[in-house]
Amino acid sequence: MGKDVQGRRDFMGMALGGFTALGGLGALYAMKRSWDPLPSVKAAGFTTIDLSAAQENVLNIEKWRGKPIFILKKSKDMKPDDRDVVIGEDRYHMSIGLCTHLGCIPAYLPEKKMFHCACHGGQFDTSGHQIFGPPPSPLEIPPFKIEGTKLVLGEAGPEYQKMLDAGITA
Amino acid sequence: MAHFEKAKSVNEWLDQRLAVNTLKRVLSTEYWIPKDINFLWAMGMVLAATFGLLLISGIFLLMYYKPDATLAFDSVNYTIMSEVGYGWLWRHIHGVAASVVFLIIYIHMLTGIYYGSYKKGRELIWLSGMGLFVAFSAEAFSGYMLPWGQMSYWAGMVITNLFSGGSLEAYGLVEWIRGDYVPGDAFLTRFFMLHVLLIPLVIIGLIVLHFGTLRIPHVNNQEGAEIDFEEAAELYKAGKKKESKVIPFNPVFLSKDVFVMGVYFIFFFYLVFYHFNFAMDPVNFDPADGLKTPAHIYPEWYFLWSYEILRPFPKDPGLIAFGIAQAAFFFLPFIDRSPNVAPAHKRGLFFVWFWILVVDMIVLTILGKLPPEGIFNTLGTIAAVVFLLLGPALFVITKFEKKL
Ligand code: HEM
Ligand code: FES
Numbered sequence: 001m002g003k004d005v006q007g008r009r010d011f012m013g014m015a016l017g018g019f020t021a022l023g024g025l026g027a028l029y030a031m032k033r034s035w036d037p038l039p040s041v042k043a044a045g046f047t048t049i050d051l052s053a054a055q056e057n058v059l060n061i062e063k064w065r066g067k068p069i070f071i072l073k074k075s076k077d078m079k080p081d082d083r084d085v086v087i088g089e090d091r092y093h094m095s096i097g098l099c100t101h102l103g104c105i106p107a108y109l110p111e112k113k114m115f116h117c118a119c120h121g122g123q124f125d126t127s128g129h130q131i132f133g134p135p136p137s138p139l140e141i142p143p144f145k146i147e148g149t150k151l152v153l154g155e156a157g158p159e160y161q162k163m164l165d166a167g168i169t170a
Numbered sequence: 171m172a173h174f175e176k177a178k179s180v181n182e183w184l185d186q187r188l189a190v191n192t193l194k195r196v197l198s199t200e201y202w203i204p205k206d207i208n209f210l211w212a213m214g215m216v217l218a219a220t221f222g223l224l225l226i227s228g229i230f231l232l233m234y235y236k237p238d239a240t241l242a243f244d245s246v247n248y249t250i251m252s253e254v255g256y257g258w259l260w261r262h263i264h265g266v267a268a269s270v271v272f273l274i275i276y277i278h279m280l281t282g283i284y285y286g287s288y289k290k291g292r293e294l295i296w297l298s299g300m301g302l303f304v305a306f307s308a309e310a311f312s313g314y315m316l317p318w319g320q321m322s323y324w325a326g327m328v329i330t331n332l333f334s335g336g337s338l339e340a341y342g343l344v345e346w347i348r349g350d351y352v353p354g355d356a357f358l359t360r361f362f363m364l365h366v367l368l369i370p371l372v373i374i375g376l377i378v379l380h381f382g383t384l385r386i387p388h389v390n391n392q393e394g395a396e397i398d399f400e401e402a403a404e405l406y407k408a409g410k411k412k413e414s415k416v417i418p419f420n421p422v423f424l425s426k427d428v429f430v431m432g433v434y435f436i437f438f439f440y441l442v443f444y445h446f447n448f449a450m451d452p453v454n455f456d457p458a459d460g461l462k463t464p465a466h467i468y469p470e471w472y473f474l475w476s477y478e479i480l481r482p483f484p485k486d487p488g489l490i491a492f493g494i495a496q497a498a499f500f501f502l503p504f505i506d507r508s509p510n511v512a513p514a515h516k517r518g519l520f521f522v523w524f525w526i527l528v529v530d531m532i533v534l535t536i537l538g539k540l541p542p543e544g545i546f547n548t549l550g551t552i553a554a555v556v557f558l559l560l561g562p563a564l565f566v567i568t569k570f571e572k573k574l
């Protein structure tokens with residue numbers, strides 16, 4: 001085979017390979033995007049909750065982005081915490097009700113004043129701090145904004161921003 | 171165009187066009203199997219047959235199943251179970267086969283370990299087999315999502331959360347896998363696609379590869395003896411069947427396989443007709459509810475041992491231990507440093523190691539089903555640590571093993 005034939009073959013091989021690789025990368029990107037959450041899923045991300053009717057030491061569970069939200073109005077004997085949502089005189093513990101270990105919903109035990117996760121035995125206190133078992137971090141606080149006695153979830157208000165800046169929630 | 175003679179029979183006609191006689195000879199009548207084996211060597215064909223059952227029953231389930239978060243539960247539990255004629259039969263075959271296939275896979279794997287069938291020359295058989303184990307695990311998990319009951323939902327939640335990588339907090343990746351913040355419709359439809367198309371295709375490809383890797387090294391035998399297959403085959407073909415160390419796959423070995431399969435099918439259909447409940451978790455007969463976790467979440471029995479390795483540790487070490495447990499068996503041919511291809515009872519300490527492995531996996535499986543409390547926690551931690559230590563222990567034991 002002549003030298004120039006070899007050169008031409010190499011060139012065609014490289015050109016073909018280059019374009020194939022480009023097309024392959026484009027296809028991979030399209031596949032990745034097809035697995036992304038749909039815009040309609042992302043848009044349905046706000047929920048408003050009224051706190052005025054809440055009772056002390058009774059856990060309310062609301063729903064936000066398909067996830068359970070814990071709302072616990074604290075009684076006087078429960079330790080105040082920087083993670084509390086404060087409205088007037090009242091303090092609330094508000095968090096995403098999914099165990100930070102692997103995402104089961106912990107149950108609230110009103111007599112013991114703590115959360116217990118049945119999946120692998122994790123426990124949290126009434127401020128959401130992990131006190132036993134495999135959970136590595138406190139219950140997560142979702143972005144919220146206080147509007148009177150109402151909470152808007154999904155929007156970051158100044159109180160939430162302060163918690164973020166202080167590194168209290170991720 | 172090549173030259174063709176007029177064929178005198180259908181067989182000849184096919185042979186001219188497809189070389190069917192050559193194929194038959196190469197793939198079955200002159201594919202040689204050692205004589206010195208036992209019923210454990212039939213497990214591979216039992217697995218292939220069980221996969222066939224999953225395929226057939228799955229095709230019939232597919233006719234009425236609806237991959238939609240609002241319709242899936244009723245399409246399985248109402249339509250298939252009570253309206254479709256014999257729908258219950260396909261569902262029970264599918265569920266029982268999905269469970270029993272893992273029992274056979276574990277027996278098949280442990281047989282390979284006992285007789286050293288993953289060693290020099292047979293590494294690819296082992297690796298492709300492990301590929302099949304992973305693919306079947308993914309197939310079973312994706313199938314478990316489909317009835318969209320409480321266990322489907324919460325197993326989906328817990329397992330996809332593993333991909334956040336603990337403190338790496340890769341929740342973006344978790345949401346990407348789910349296509350939503352929590353398992354929802356997008357999650358169900360993509361796992362449906364994986365379950366009925368992509369993973370079955372991968373499984374079929376891997377089965378072909380697995381068979382291909384067997385061809386040159388041949389299957390092992392009870393003594394791990396090296397055999398001159400060409401010489402033994404010549405003896406057999408010359409009519410000296412007694413003197414030869416081998417038999418042809420078809421019809422001699424296959425007829426033994428079929429006998430074992432027959433016994434297996436009696437056991438299998440006994441389960442399908444009289445004991446299918448073990449494969450149908452009662453919790454999964456409640457529809458999925460994202461606001462209520464079942465009291466205990468545990469995987470199907472065949473995942474319990476690795477789940478129990480995750481459980482006793484804090485989150486990050488737990489994930490690492492779990493990752494090691496998942497991948498550990500892949501490395502077996504390279505951790506075992508001994509050149510001996512021999513049954514475990516001739517390999518000294520390796521025999522002890524083997525039975526500790528078996529007992530530890532059974533203990534982990536039992537503990538995985540018990541609630542994570544008190545003494546069970548302690549036992550679970552011990553069993554998990556023992557499992558993790560078995561890897562380095564194997565390296566040391568086989569390093570000093572006497573050459574046979
Ligand atoms: C390629 C063949 C297959 C097809 C077409 C198929 C199809 C289906 C369909 C439509 C369902 C939903 C109906 C139901 O829940 O009973 C299902 C469920 C399931 N599949 Fe498959 N499948 C196949 C292979 C497999 C394999 C190889 C395994 C496991 C090793 C498996 C494990 C499961 C499991 C565990 C369920 C849940 C069963 C239940 O809860 O009743 N499938 N499959
Ligand atoms: S998910 Fe709560 S302890 Fe594991």
